[in-house]
Every structure is written in structure tokens, then in C-alpha cells.
Amino acid sequence: MFCNQCEQAAKGVGCDKIGVCGKTGEVAALQDLLIHAVKGLSQVAVEGRRVGVTDPKVNRFTSEAIFSTLTNVDFDEKRFENLILECERFKKSLEADVKAAGGTVPGTDTSWIQKLVARLTGNGGDFKILPTLPMKARDLASMTALGETVGLLDGPDTNPDLRSIKQIVVFGLKGVAAYADHAAILGQEDEAVYAFIHEAMAATLNPDLSADELLGLALKCGEVNLRAMELLDAANTGRYGHPVPTPVPLGQKKGKAILVSGHDLKDLELLLQQSEGKGIFVYTHGEMLPCHAYPGLKKYGHFYGHYGTAWQNQAKEFDAFPGAILMTTNCIQKPKVSYQENLFTTGLVGFPGVRHIADKDFTPVIEKALALPGFAEDVAAKEVLTGFARNAVLSVAGTVVDAVKSGAIRHFFLVGGCDGARPGRNYYTELVEKIPADCMVLTLACGKFRFFDKDLGKIGDLPRLLDIGQCNDAYSAIQIAVALADAFECGVNDLPLSMILSWYEQKAVAILLTLLHLGIKDIRLGPSLPAFITENVLGVLVEKFGIRPIADTPDEDLKTILG
Structure with a gap:
């Protein structure tokens, strides 16, 4: 196995024996095979749209299958076996519909299917019989063995920089698929989101795309992720109302x-x-x-x-x-x-x-x-505040703007993202503790648990620590920033706002791509930079967007930001 999709990649390079997350080499191989299969399905889906053929079931399956490979979602080999076989059933059915509509099924790489059938039947056979094969233990073993041949280091991409950008795209798509699935569960979908997922997955098979074209695809992924998060926000607030403090x-x-x-x-x-x-x-x-x-x-x-x-x-x-x-x-x-x-x-x-x-x-x-016994007695403890999503914050926007103009609020810090176990994440706790009392701290996602129960006091009637919500509520944070920029008649990058983010898995990659798509610069990212970003690709991101790693100490970053 080789997996470097999460922040805790072994030795800062990649897991090659067992995942730091706990997934086995067998599960890693099945995830690789599923992603490879979804790319083939995506090629057919792209051709289908060209001739007016779409299948809502294929759309939902695609997002669910991709989401299943995101870090810490599914560790069950049997379920991946089922997903791989289901992917091929969808592909076969969609191919028939596309051909009937006059489309030409793309020349997809089906060698992996033929290899799989060869392992299952012993004679090569016709890959079209795959959906009807009985699911036996030897099927799973064959899929696992085959998955080991379609992983990152076994693919056709020998240029490390192009491979790096393709990984950024695929990992970003995993985040998009997750948010699209969350939204679809509550009835919010957009055909354009599914279309992009298929187009981008298929595009990663194109050996002729340049680095600039792939970077454009990555930024487009950020744009589409913004739409997916918007759908999820509409789904949650439409069903349960807008969060209140x-x-x-x-x-x-x-x-x-x-x-x-x-x-x-x-x-x-x-x-x-x-x-x-x-x-x-x-x-x-x-x-x-x-x-x-x-x-x-x-x-x-x-x-x-x-x-x-x-x-x-x-x-x-x-x-x-x-x-x-x-x-x-x-x-x-x-x-x-x-x-x-x-x-x-x-x-x-x-x-x-x-x-x-x-x-x-x-x-x-x-x-x-x-x-089970439950709790034996009442236990009193402190309370924490949550619910400062965009409606709650924008309802007091006038107060916030006045506080900035009067000097009561000097700066805003967005400190949030994914938490994790790697040493060094105490940086975020120390940072929040040291942020001056005339500064506001906005937070979201599980990164806040490094400091969520700290009493930072207030500025006027406003709590200094505002919990915007889950990771997908980055949409709310973006809307808050845009509204404040409008109020001050400036760009978001001109606001007294600094984003200091922690990351762990692929939803965070998608959100980062969204911020880059919006042109937001000077983001500080930690506790380490992604192992899948090469030095050359990082150089481009630094040049274009000013993205940088967090400093060794919070004091260094605070001095740079506040002067």
C-alpha cells in the first residue's frame, strides 16, 4: 500500500504498511481499486451527458463511493467489494444507455477489469460477466491483489509534480463528494456538481493535461465545493432553521x-x-x-x-x-x-x-x-457557546463594524479546521490563548476542541470566541467575510482578518481549494503541509496565493500579523 491523503501520513511521506488511521493494506488496495473504477464510470457519465443521458442513481452512487474512501469513513473490506461490483454494474448499464442514445463509449482503460476477470476465472474471459460473478472470498482476495496494482505509485504518472496536482484534484473531489452526499440526504442536489465530479475524475486519466490545466481543475474543484457547501447549508437550515447562539x-x-x-x-x-x-x-x-x-x-x-x-x-x-x-x-x-x-x-x-x-x-x-447503566448521577460542568453561523453574526454586523471603526476590535482570527493526534497541534491552543483581548476569534470544525471551553471574555456584548459550526460551515465563514468586506467597501484580503487553519483529511482539502478559488491569500496551514504537495507545486501556491506553513511558535505568527 501507499497512502498519503491525510495529514498524519507516516514520516510525512506516506503509509506503506498500515495506515496511521488504522486501515489495513487490504482496505487501502480496495479503496484504490474503487477510485480507479469510479474514474472509468465517470468517463461513461461524461459521454452520457454529451448525448443527453444522465442517471440520478449513478450520480448518488458516485458521491457515495468516493466519500467511502475518505479518511476514517469505512474500514470494512466486504463493503468495498460490494461497491466495486456495484460500480461495474452501473457502468455496464450506463454504457448501454449511452450507446442507445448514439453516444460512443470512451476508450476507457478496461485492462484492470480484464485482469480481475482473469484472476477470478483463470482464463481471462469477458469483463462483461463481472456483475454476475458470485461474491466469494476468492473474489475479495483477487480484488485486493488487483488494487495493489492501480495505486498511486503504480499509475502512469511518472512526473511527480503532475501526479501531485492530480492528487490535489482527487482529494478535493473526495471532500466535494462528501458535502454533496450530506446535502443529498436532506434533498438538496445540483446536477452541475455531479457533472463536475464526473468530468474531473475522468480528466485525471488524461495524460496530456498540463500543470496549468490541472491547477485550473483544482481551483474549479474549489468553486464547485462552494456550491456543494451552499447546498448543504440550505439543506440544514431549510429543515432545522438557522442556528442561534x-x-x-x-x-x-x-x-x-x-x-x-x-x-x-x-x-x-x-x-x-x-x-x-x-x-x-x-x-x-x-x-x-x-x-x-x-x-x-x-x-x-x-x-x-x-x-x-x-x-x-x-x-x-x-x-x-x-x-x-x-x-x-x-x-x-x-x-x-x-x-x-x-x-x-x-x-x-x-x-x-x-x-x-x-x-x-x-x-x-x-x-x-x-x-447499559448510563450516568449514575448529575454532574455539573461549564457550558460552551455555539451557533454563531452567518445569520447570527450578520444580525449584529452593524455592531461589529462600529467596533472595528472605533478600535474596540483590532483584528479577526479564523482559527479552525480538522483536529488530529500529531504533536504540534498545541500550537493552536497557545495561539488562541495569546491572541490579544482586542481581537475576535472565529472557529469551526473539530479543530476548535483545542480551545473551545476557554473563557476569552467579551468585546462589548460580543463573546470573543464565536463557534461558527461544523467543517461544512466554512460556507458561513465565507459569507461573513464577504459581508464584512462589503460593509467596509474593500476586498476580503483587505480585511483585518487572518486565517490560521489546521487540516487532517480531504474535506479540509476541498475547503482550502474553495478559499484559493475565491482568491483569499496568506492562509497559514498546519501543523504540517500535505505530503502529497511537491516542492515545486508548493512554490506555485506560495507565489499565487501566499499560502504558508504555520510558524514554529504562535508568537512568531502573531508578531507578523499584528506587527
């Missing part, structure tokens, strides 16, 4: 308990509906904290508070939680034996040996919570 208790209530982690609001809503009146308190974990600010979710009386911190601490925090645990979307880690029986997955997330709830009937989760 809300204090969230960090303590516990005596009684039975369920903990919900991940990102998915609809899963939480369904669980709240199904557990209502059963004497169970529901708590959030990780990126689910901002859910407490949505009127459509906070109305449930048994939706109590937040437990724990970010995803990388779940082994310790889940082990101590005395109830059932539901993982939605990404961020799962290999569970400890001590709590594996209490853990459930749903949606695209999965782990071998963990019970999966595919039909959204969370009865097994509720029954497990009732069978």
Missing part, C-alpha cells in the same frame, strides 16, 4: 445515555424522534456539537449536552461513556474491545465487527442504551 452543557444528567458522533443532522433527528419518551438523554460528540444550535433539533427535551472532544480522542472517551454510541459519517477509529458492543454505525461509515444500522431503525441503539 446556544449555551451547551458539558456535564451529564443522571440516566440512560446515547452518544452521537460524526456529522449527520438527519441521523441525529431520527434518533431523537425514535428515543423520545424512553428515559434516555442524547449527547453529542465531536463535530455534532453545533447541532445544539438548530431550533429543529434543540426542541427535543432529552437532547441534553456535549460529551468529549474531537475524533482522535474517541478511544478514551467512548471507553468511559456508559451508554450506546452511534457513529454517523466519517471520523471512526478502530474501537477498543471494551466498548465495541456498545458501538453502532450508520450511513457510509463502517468497521468490521461493529453492528451497522442500514435502515435507520435505531431500535438496537436504543435497546443497548437501556441495557
Whole structure:
């Protein structure tokens, strides 16, 4: 295996034996094979659109399949086997529709299919029989072996810089696919988003694209990701209302308990509906904290508070939680034996040996919570504020503008992004602690758990620490920045605003591409730069956008920013 898609790539280069995330070489190979298969499906989908053929099921499958390969989503080999076979079924069906409409099926690289059939049948055979093959253990072994031949280092790209930019595109597409899937679950879709995903996936197979063309494709990925996040914002606010500033208790209530982690609001809503009146308190974990600010979710009386911190601490925090645990979307880690029986997955997330709830009937989760002891007594603790999404902040925009003009607010810092376990992330805690009292701190995503419970005081009536929400709420942060720029009649880059971001996985890559698409410059990124960005590609990003690594200490960055 070779995987360098996340911030914790081994030795800052790539994982080649087992993923730091915990995925095995077998799962890595299956993910590589699935991405390769989706590229072939995408070629057919592009030709289909040219002759007026589209399939909504192919669109949804594409985003789900790509999302499944994002870091810490799915570790289950069997599910990847099913996805690969399903991809080929979709491809075969779509090819027939395209040909019937007068289209020409592209000359896709089907050698991997033929190799797979050769392994499965022993005689080469016709790749068209693949969808009807029985799924046996030898099928999975053959897919795994084949996946090892289509990975990053086994592909045709020998130019490291071109390969690097293609990786940026593919990893950005993983983030776009994730946000598109989140939005589609709540009924918000845009054909143009799916069309771009197919076009860009297919384009990565084109050996003739130049570095400039590939960089343009990466920036286009950022543009489309902005649309995907807009769809998700409309989906969440349309169903649950706009977030409002809300204090969230960090303590516990005596009684039975369920903990919900991940990102998915609809899963939480369904669980709240199904557990209502059963004497169970529901708590959030990780990126689910901002859910407490949505009127459509906070109305449930048994939706109590937040437990724990970010995803990388779940082994310790889940082990101590005395109830059932539901993982939605990404961020799962290999569970400890001590709590594996209490853990459930749903949606695209999965782990071998963990019970999966595919039909959204969370009865097994509720029954497990009732069978477990729950919290023995009330435990009082501090509260944290969340819910400062764009509507909440823009409702006091006049106050903010006046505070800037009067000098009460000197500077804004957006400090957020993905958290992780790599040493050096204490930089973000120290930074926030040292940001002067006349500066505001905006935050989002799980990076905030380095400092989310700190009391930074107020500037006038405004809390100095404003939690905008989940990682996808970068859309809100962008809208806030644009509105402030309009109010001051300047560009976003002219605002007294600095973005100091942490990254871990591919949603963060997509958001970074969105910021670059918008022309936002001088972003500081840490705790380390992506292993998949070569020195030459980094040089281009520095020259065009001023992107830079965080300094060795927060003091250095604060001195540079504030002077």
C-alpha cells in the first residue's frame, strides 16, 4: 500500500504498511481499486451527458463511493467489494444507455477489469460477466491483489509534480463528494456538481493535461465545493432553521445515555424522534456539537449536552461513556474491545465487527442504551457557546463594524479546521490563548476542541470566541467575510482578518481549494503541509496565493500579523 491523503501520513511521506488511521493494506488496495473504477464510470457519465443521458442513481452512487474512501469513513473490506461490483454494474448499464442514445463509449482503460476477470476465472474471459460473478472470498482476495496494482505509485504518472496536482484534484473531489452526499440526504442536489465530479475524475486519466490545466481543475474543484457547501447549508437550515447562539452543557444528567458522533443532522433527528419518551438523554460528540444550535433539533427535551472532544480522542472517551454510541459519517477509529458492543454505525461509515444500522431503525441503539447503566448521577460542568453561523453574526454586523471603526476590535482570527493526534497541534491552543483581548476569534470544525471551553471574555456584548459550526460551515465563514468586506467597501484580503487553519483529511482539502478559488491569500496551514504537495507545486501556491506553513511558535505568527 501507499497512502498519503491525510495529514498524519507516516514520516510525512506516506503509509506503506498500515495506515496511521488504522486501515489495513487490504482496505487501502480496495479503496484504490474503487477510485480507479469510479474514474472509468465517470468517463461513461461524461459521454452520457454529451448525448443527453444522465442517471440520478449513478450520480448518488458516485458521491457515495468516493466519500467511502475518505479518511476514517469505512474500514470494512466486504463493503468495498460490494461497491466495486456495484460500480461495474452501473457502468455496464450506463454504457448501454449511452450507446442507445448514439453516444460512443470512451476508450476507457478496461485492462484492470480484464485482469480481475482473469484472476477470478483463470482464463481471462469477458469483463462483461463481472456483475454476475458470485461474491466469494476468492473474489475479495483477487480484488485486493488487483488494487495493489492501480495505486498511486503504480499509475502512469511518472512526473511527480503532475501526479501531485492530480492528487490535489482527487482529494478535493473526495471532500466535494462528501458535502454533496450530506446535502443529498436532506434533498438538496445540483446536477452541475455531479457533472463536475464526473468530468474531473475522468480528466485525471488524461495524460496530456498540463500543470496549468490541472491547477485550473483544482481551483474549479474549489468553486464547485462552494456550491456543494451552499447546498448543504440550505439543506440544514431549510429543515432545522438557522442556528442561534446556544449555551451547551458539558456535564451529564443522571440516566440512560446515547452518544452521537460524526456529522449527520438527519441521523441525529431520527434518533431523537425514535428515543423520545424512553428515559434516555442524547449527547453529542465531536463535530455534532453545533447541532445544539438548530431550533429543529434543540426542541427535543432529552437532547441534553456535549460529551468529549474531537475524533482522535474517541478511544478514551467512548471507553468511559456508559451508554450506546452511534457513529454517523466519517471520523471512526478502530474501537477498543471494551466498548465495541456498545458501538453502532450508520450511513457510509463502517468497521468490521461493529453492528451497522442500514435502515435507520435505531431500535438496537436504543435497546443497548437501556441495557447499559448510563450516568449514575448529575454532574455539573461549564457550558460552551455555539451557533454563531452567518445569520447570527450578520444580525449584529452593524455592531461589529462600529467596533472595528472605533478600535474596540483590532483584528479577526479564523482559527479552525480538522483536529488530529500529531504533536504540534498545541500550537493552536497557545495561539488562541495569546491572541490579544482586542481581537475576535472565529472557529469551526473539530479543530476548535483545542480551545473551545476557554473563557476569552467579551468585546462589548460580543463573546470573543464565536463557534461558527461544523467543517461544512466554512460556507458561513465565507459569507461573513464577504459581508464584512462589503460593509467596509474593500476586498476580503483587505480585511483585518487572518486565517490560521489546521487540516487532517480531504474535506479540509476541498475547503482550502474553495478559499484559493475565491482568491483569499496568506492562509497559514498546519501543523504540517500535505505530503502529497511537491516542492515545486508548493512554490506555485506560495507565489499565487501566499499560502504558508504555520510558524514554529504562535508568537512568531502573531508578531507578523499584528506587527
